[in-house]
Amino acid sequence: MKNIWGILFIAIVMVSCKEDQAAMENETKEEIAKIEAIEKPAVIKYGFNLDEFTVQQDTVRRGDSFGELMLDNKVEYPKIAKISKEFKDTFDVRRIRVGKPYTILKSKDTTETAQVFIYENDLINYTVVDLRDSVLAYTDKKEFKYVEREVSGVIETSLSEAILDQGIDYAVTHDLANVYAWTIDFTMLQKQDKFKVIYKEKYINDSIYAGAEPIEAAYFEHNGKPIYAFAYENDSLKSIVDYFDEGANNLRRTFLRMPVEYGRLSSRYNLKRRIRYYGNRIRAHRGTDYAAPIGTPIMATADGTVTESTRRGGNGKYVKIRHNGTYSTQYLHMKKQKVKRGEFVRQGDVIGWIGMTGNTGGPHVCYRFWRNGRQVDPLKEELPKAEPLAETLQPKYFDYIDPIKDQLDCMLYPEKPLAEDGDLLTLNQ
Numbered sequence: 001m002k003n004i005w006g007i008l009f010i011a012i013v014m015v016s017c018k019e020d021q022a023a024m025e026n027e028t029k030e031e032i033a034k035i036e037a038i039e040k041p042a043v044i045k046y047g048f049n050l051d052e053f054t055v056q057q058d059t060v061r062r063g064d065s066f067g068e069l070m071l072d073n074k075v076e077y078p079k080i081a082k083i084s085k086e087f088k089d090t091f092d093v094r095r096i097r098v099g100k101p102y103t104i105l106k107s108k109d110t111t112e113t114a115q116v117f118i119y120e121n122d123l124i125n126y127t128v129v130d131l132r133d134s135v136l137a138y139t140d141k142k143e144f145k146y147v148e149r150e151v152s153g154v155i156e157t158s159l160s161e162a163i164l165d166q167g168i169d170y171a172v173t174h175d176l177a178n179v180y181a182w183t184i185d186f187t188m189l190q191k192q193d194k195f196k197v198i199y200k201e202k203y204i205n206d207s208i209y210a211g212a213e214p215i216e217a218a219y220f221e222h223n224g225k226p227i228y229a230f231a232y233e234n235d236s237l238k239s240i241v242d243y244f245d246e247g248a249n250n251l252r253r254t255f256l257r258m259p260v261e262y263g264r265l266s267s268r269y270n271l272k273r274r275i276r277y278y279g280n281r282i283r284a285h286r287g288t289d290y291a292a293p294i295g296t297p298i299m300a301t302a303d304g305t306v307t308e309s310t311r312r313g314g315n316g317k318y319v320k321i322r323h324n325g326t327y328s329t330q331y332l333h334m335k336k337q338k339v340k341r342g343e344f345v346r347q348g349d350v351i352g353w354i355g356m357t358g359n360t361g362g363p364h365v366c367y368r369f370w371r372n373g374r375q376v377d378p379l380k381e382e383l384p385k386a387e388p389l390a391e392t393l394q395p396k397y398f399d400y401i402d403p404i405k406d407q408l409d410c411m412l413y414p415e416k417p418l419a420e421d422g423d424l425l426t427l428n429q
């Protein structure tokens with residue numbers, strides 16, 4: 001009986017996924033038909049209708065100067081002089097660089113006089129020199145377009161390989177590892193672990209790739225255990241976006257394991273540490289030391305407010321953070337602090353750099369951890385989970401994730417080429 005229900009359930013899921021797809025295909029067909037019915041749209045670029053001009057596109061070559069380019073295109077000298085004098089702050093004509101693309105929009109009559117000159121400062125920003133009537137120069141930005149992208153994979157060797165093999169930006173791998181940093185140990189991934197990711201890619205002028213946006217939703221199956229992740233704004237005042245699972249539990253834990261990304265645990269919390277220097281006296285060490293090279297970034301292990309950022313005696317330069325009514329942390333011997341008293345910091349934010357200020361024999365951070373005003377050993381504490389999504393936000397959250405969860409569930413894993421298939425193997429070589 002149980003099995004039948006299982007099969008029925010799978011059948012329902014498959015049908016709903018297929019129906020969605022069929023509906024989507026129909027929609028696309030209708031859309032194409034609509035577009036064909038409309039006349040060819042005007043080509044608007046840099047805010048100009050290109051159909052109204054003769055367009056010349058080129059890149060700045062060695063020896064080119066703005067003045068000469070303009071004279072060649074029948075712009076009178078006084079106009080060129082006016083640009084270089086009056087619009088120096090917007091467009092410094094001496095600063096045009098070899099290899100940068102530019103566009104000249106010319107009149108469509110026989111004179112082909114330059115009307116507008118457009119210089120591309122970088123992929124996004126451009127400068128317009130309008131030579132019609134009285135001259136004018138201004139800068140503007142190209143429009144972005146966001147394209148939603150779905151990626152899925154089955155791990156054979158490593159997560160990064162499974163993603164990079166599909167030609168996906170490395171940033172997505174990095175981002176996915178961060179989303180699951182507290183729930184999955186990425187050094188322990190298993191063959192056949194699976195993942196699905198939904199995110200957006202940014203494009204300029206519809207064609208130039210300009211990077212991946214943060215992950216919107218993900219699914220990771222580790223050791224057969226599925227974990228969903230949905231990005232959601234937890235605190236609109238501080239615009240904090242966290243990842244929550246399908247039950248609105250935060251995927252984050254309140255504290256990072258240590259305040260440096262790479263560091264060696266050089267001395268643990270120890271109430272009976274003997275220090276020979278003081279005549280073999282017992283002197284408690286209430287901190288946890290992580291040794292790392294000078295200049296290594298030190299991170300806040302949890303969200304909180306900086307209560308101290310100062311230099312004092314043996315502590316050297318240090319930062320103290322109050323996380324909530326229960327927990328505070330402190331970071332000693334910094335080379336330099338990066339935050340000020342009163343500042344709100346997020347978990348993982350850099351708050352200073354490893355140094356040797358105060359009493360210390362070598363570069364390290366002494367990490368101190370308070371629970372209810374008493375210093376304790378963070379490595380022995382059972383650290384709390386980050387708070388779930390506020391109950392008042394939950395109904396809206398569940399409405400929001402409902403269709404996205406369906407979308408994740410309907411995504412298929414890429415088909416693996418069969419090893420027996422000789423043709424495919426030759427293709428790969």
Ligand SMILES: [Zn+2]
Nearest residue numbers: 287288289366
């Ligand atoms: Zn210490």
